[in-house]
Amino acid sequence: MTKLKLTYFDFSGGRAEPARLAMHIGEVPFEDYRFAASDFPEVRKATPLNQVPTLHVNDVQITQSDAIIRYVGRLAGLYPEDDFQALLCDEAMGALEDINIKIGASFGLKGDDLETARDALATGALPQYLRWLQKQLENHGGQFLADNRLTIADLKAFVILHWLSSGKLDHIPSDLIATVAPKLEEYMNRVAKIPAIAQYYANRGPS
């Protein structure tokens, strides 16, 4: 049997969380190795490209979060079999990763520079992406981003939307999603109530 070990920061978010959720939902056994932020300088030295998450598949250490999410998504039965539905799933994953990258670029900024960069995101790229995601939902049945069922695209969307509305990102209004893409807000709340997801967070405690 394939032995899986996921290595990431010890918090309920970020680039590994969709993989954790997928394996939990699909009952794919894995070691959920979590390290403290203070240990990151040490941990990253042992990774292929100085980045986390990584996934050990038996003895092979894999990098690149979306590759990892797609792989465990297949194992968990949460990736479309149909080519066109897989395309829609991958398209949403790619757009969501754009959001990660755009917000990531503002980390490390301080004071006025941070405020300027985040304001630009909150009034420019983020509304654009959020409205696009809402339109994808509407165009594909209103419930899920692809395949008319829960896929890894929804898990990645859920994690990122939750982050955007957490109030933890300075200068990103926590009601941004509700304001610019209200159906996306409803969608996020619906995904949160999917039994396997609700149970996962009930057991872990608040993120």
Add this chain to the structure above:
Amino acid sequence: MTKLKLTYFDFSGGRAEPARLAMHIGEVPFEDYRFAASDFPEVRKATPLNQVPTLHVNDVQITQSDAIIRYVGRLAGLYPEDDFQALLCDEAMGALEDINIKIGASFGLKGDDLETARDALATGALPQYLRWLQKQLENHGGQFLADNRLTIADLKAFVILHWLSSGKLDHIPSDLIATVAPKLEEYMNRVAKIPAIAQYYANRGPS
């Protein structure tokens, strides 16, 4: 039959080129719609996220280049069927996209700022990624990045390695790959000689 139309700049490179190559190699019929750079402001207005490439699949316009490459790669028979080999293929695609993003971030800079940013890439991130790609090759048989055969990961690698060594990127030495990852240079030259690829560029003329 599914009607495909790829929309991108009129040059032999960038984020659409691996999709063009995949469809050419796999003999997947498509409309190769190319526009002049001066038309980009107009073209982008009609795209989902103001970005190219897009792929029309019948009447649905799809964004996100790696999603597009993976989809046409499946149609062309250039994407692994095996889950683990698909993971290796996706992992390489993700790392290659990191290179696109890192170089992309230096576009728009000028003078000393450009030189500083590009020097940092040429001595830091690029050698790191190039050595990693070389190691992936070596670990997986030496010929291809995944599945012991040509996949979309090789097509994306080929396009990006060709760009890096073209001399068209100011302050990126055209012998960087040969210097830091010589087996990657050999690999790039080998991929260029694959008959369907050599024939494609012979017919198109120099890029």
